[in-house]
Amino acid sequence: MLELLNGFVVELRNAGLPVSLTENLDAMEAVQHIPIEDRDAFKYALGATLIKNHAHWRSFETVFEVYFSLRGPEYKIGDGDGETDIDEMWREMQEQQQQQEGNGGQGGMDGMTPEEIAQMLMQALMNGDQGMMRAMAKQSVQRFAGMEPGRPVGGTYYLYRTLRNLDLDGMLDKMMEQSREDAPDDLTSLEERLEKEEYSDRIEKFKGEIEAEIRRRLVADRGAEAMAKTLRKPLPEDVEFMHASRDEMTALKKSLQPLTRKLAARLARKRKHGRKGPLDFRNTVRHSLSYGGVPAEPKFKYPRPAKPELMVVADISGSVAAFARFTLMLVYAISGQFSKVRSFVFIDGLDEVTDYFKATEDITEAIHRVNTEADVVWVDGHSDYGHAFEVFWNKYGKDVGPKTTVLLLGDARNNYHASQSWVVKEMQQKARHVYWLNPEPKSYWNTGDSIVGEYGTYTDGVYECRNLRQLEGFVEKLA
């Protein structure tokens, strides 16, 4: 047990979760108070002692499932010997089914046609019977996934195969039809909406069951360590903007909001707790007059951090759009920390989008308008930093002043157009600071058509901003 827990903790650390030694010891102590056969309690005991941040819970769950999925009676892999509860339930279910339909006959799912299986699944889903759903998941995986030991394919492949055979989207429609028929009166649109949500929720749960089942089988095949490694996913704040999948994007969006709130609170505090600055010589001498020229009461300058004026110039062409979106969202969420924020987006043409953010409180909506309405295409819709900068300078250059901080966002992949880097040079002379944020890893800079180095020489710093953590760090420094 000790060894298992140790392996578990090591894996958590590998997944990037900060687990300290004391927390590890706490977990060891905690599990002694928990009846070991109670799987949920065991999980919560480990969770409460090891995980101190809700954003990390998902990663924890995955690792937990991998490490402890083969323990506990109900989680045994069904091999058809009929020992476990589930298998029993499964048999009962089938008997019921046979009685209902009146056609006696086949044992096991192998003999059933796909239509019959679909019918059973639909019933399980409509009744919301947990045990039945779990049994169905198990059987579907066994039948459809076509898993073979030692086959080097990922769990997603099996998941895809299973789901393709089950056609869950069609299932939802069928279920809706069924419930419409069953209802005594016509369903109002509200009721229909609620029903639909209930069913899709159940289908989601069912998918979760299938996934868990596949994972269990893979763990049995390959061992926990290997599985944990393949399932390891970055934490939301470490997900790269440029390579985020759709699920990761949603997770990112979700974690952005609490993050900005925290950032805003931290920045406000920083401003409020201005420490004492250097000696204010003039003021001290002035006050020394009342002590007969003895500087008895030294006066200090209190630093009043100036609120910068911000101009964000962002590339929103395909590859870096997500990054620009997140940066804009973050900047606007803490716009109280800046005296003024103006934003411009470009691909090869450039457009000001400040008004979109002013018009609505909803940042998501504003971003949506930026993506759909802004006039950013000049010739062919491929990034042209040179032209965009030129337009910016001609149209808005006069607004750049000594209080302005200019943020340039993009990967500087210029498609071999003219760089026009003199614009950035002039910008730097006029503005307080010019920073460049690049969502690409540092090792990719200046390869291919990337000319971030050329622009970079004229800026006050080029920063790698691949994930939320780096972005947050930069914005905090800025404000």
Next chain:
Amino acid sequence: MTTDTGAVADTNRFQDVQGVRDALKEVNYLADDGIAGVAFLADRLGKPILVEGPAGTGKTQLAKSIAEITGSRLIRLQCYEGLDESKALYEWNYKKQLLRIQTERGDNEDWTEMKDDIFSDEFLLTRPLLEAITADEPVVLLIDEVDRVEVETEALLLEILSDYQVSIPELGTITAKQIPLVFLTSNNTRELSEALKRRCLYLHVDYPELDREREIVLAKVPDITESLADQVARIVRSIRQLDLKKAPSVSETLDWARTLMILNIDTIDEQTAKETLNILLKYQTDIAKATKELSVDD
């Protein structure tokens, strides 16, 4: 880690996880496995619980309910920005000390004697944290919204949370007579320090699942019919899935259910839902969005 597991074992408050759950149910707090499990562990390990989650999910109520079922006194420390030692831990009653010094002025009392005298228990004003430590009877200490204090002030809590003791320079160290059950709640407006988190068990309380929310409505709103409670829970879940500024909390769900009861409504149709949405949602943009969503026929 607990320094004295023997003493803790003697004063076990709970038998097992299910016991916690049942007891909480009796006082109308419907806990899920996670909540009950962590509460049980906190008692066994003698560790504080850090409860995090969105506003209005029953974090504070959990501490109150635990106090109720264990028959303990609830001592509450509400945190706010600017909270300091003298408000959280203890303070010398310096007016009384002055008075003491003045009454003794005539006599030639020795200074050390005097000093020992004015820095004694009599002149100490206990604040919630010290009170929880010195109490003879079992107490539940609730440190509410701990994320509101500054990072520096957080350090105040560390000694009491890990060793259940308070060091007062003039008096020495005061150790707890019994180990109080400590709850810290946080709305997650800022990251708490590692040092604090490390000393606590972590519990995240989220919006409840459909079934649990229905049970909560049934338990908390008298005379509500099961079908109405079911509808309420379902609609609230549906609204929570929207992208809102502030999703409806459990307490707002309960308010809504009560309103519907007062209005004598037994089934919710679109019209009533729209008209009473302002109880669930507190932002105009949210209300507009929800109204639009609920009326869309899809």
